[in-house]
Amino acid sequence: MKFLKLTTASSVAAILMAGAASADDCTIGISMKTLDAPYFAAQDVAARKRAEEIGCTPISADAGNDLNKQVSDVEDLVAQGVDALIINVRDSQGLVPAINAAAAAGIPVIAIDSSVDASANIVTLVQSSNTQNGMLVGQWLADETAGQDLKIALLSGDQGNEVGRERRLGVLAGLLEGQLQNQGHASFEVVAQGWGGWGNEGGLTAMEDILTAHPDVNIVLGENDSMLLGARNALRAEGLEDQVMLVAAADGQKEALELIETGEYGATGLNNPAVVAATAVDIAKGVIDGQLTDVPSITYTEPAVITQDNVGDYYDPEAVF
Structure with missing residues (x-):
């Protein structure tokens, strides 16, 4: 079951309505x-909700961040006779055999958030658009800093990670x-580019290292909010929190929105985990019921840049996150 087209915001809404119909x-x-x-x-x-x-x-x-455990989890879910499988993969290639075995057993598989190798037989991948969110965040940054000399410290997740690459380039x-x-x-x-491993502590350590060599940075761009929140602690320790703008490519974490x-924080891209997951469930139900037969290969949620002007929305x- 392979599909090549992408969704638009209107097609996402249609999918949700169809999935909820039965x-x-x-x-x-x-x-x-x-x-x-x-x-x-x-x-x-x-x-689940x-x-x-x-x-x-x-x-x-x-799976506890363990590839072998996730393979076993998928096999167990198939053995229990689930009607559809939603998966956030630990490894884009390592889960392919388990995903394809589920699909061969007649179980539609919907991936969420993390990309899966093209050889995986999935119905669709549901995620926010890193490129579209990034473009909106970058445009906002250009508007807010017009005429300023920008010295950007970049906080990235893991080397070779496709999501991180899409976010920063966006x-x-x-x-x-x-x-x-x-x-x-x-x-x-x-x-400078620092590697924070997507977490708070990693962002703190990476920012400390960057500040040693580049104390004159005035923008910190993070590939997610968590690393940026850690970086903020490093800036506060040096008395620089009021001199540096914090901008994240994604997520919309509750602490960042506050x-x-x-x-005290510039902007972040919208990557709502609840919307991604609920959309995947609706698509799964639509496929189970036979209402969805032509699902796009990628389903994007609506992009947005969250700023002080619209954070209340x-x-x-x-929220859990």
């Missing part, structure tokens, strides 16, 4: 690569295009 009993398996992070925990909670709302029984498994492309539109020329410098609201104090 409420016959069904069982949806949810294989998470880890729950030891708020983002992924929020996806699991949202997927949405499944129950539409009349399905969710069965969730946590923001930098948006910044470039925004400066060209606003000023007729473009000028900014990425003075700082955006008070003006996205902040939920009760």
Whole structure:
């Protein structure tokens, strides 16, 4: 089951409506690569909640960030006879045999968030658009810093990670295009790239190292909010938090939104884990019911840049993430 086209915002909405149209009993398996992070925990909670709302029984498994455990989880879910499988993969290639075995058993597989190798027989990959979100964040940054000399410290997740690459290039492309539109020329410098491993502590350590060599940075661009929140602690330790703008390519983490609201954090891209997971469940139900027969290979949620002007539209104090 392979499809080559991409979705638009309107087609995402149509998929949601179609998936919610029927409420016959069904069982949806949810294989998470880890729950030891708020983002992924929020996806699991949202997927289970949405499944129950539409009349399905969710069965969730946590791989604990272990490839072999996730392979075993998928095999167990197939053996239990789930009607569809939603998976956030630990390894884009290592899960291919298990995914393809599930598909061969007649179980539609919907990947979420993390990309899967093209040889995997999935119905669709549901994720936010790193490129579109990044472009919006970069354009916002260009508007906010017009005429300034930008010295950017870049905080990246893991070397070779495709998501991180898409996120940083999206923001930098948006910044470039925004400066060209606003000023007729473009000028900014990425003075250093640090690797924070997607986490708070990693962002702190990477920022400390960057500040040693480049104490004059005035923009910190993170590939997610968590690393940027750690970097903020390093800046505070040096008394620089009021001199440096924090900008994230993605996620919309609750703690970041609280700082955006008070003006202590510039902007972040919208990567709502609950929306991604619920969309995947709706698509799974639509496929199970036979209402969806031509699903695009990638399903993007709506892109947005979250700023002080619109943070109230996205902040939920009760959110898991």
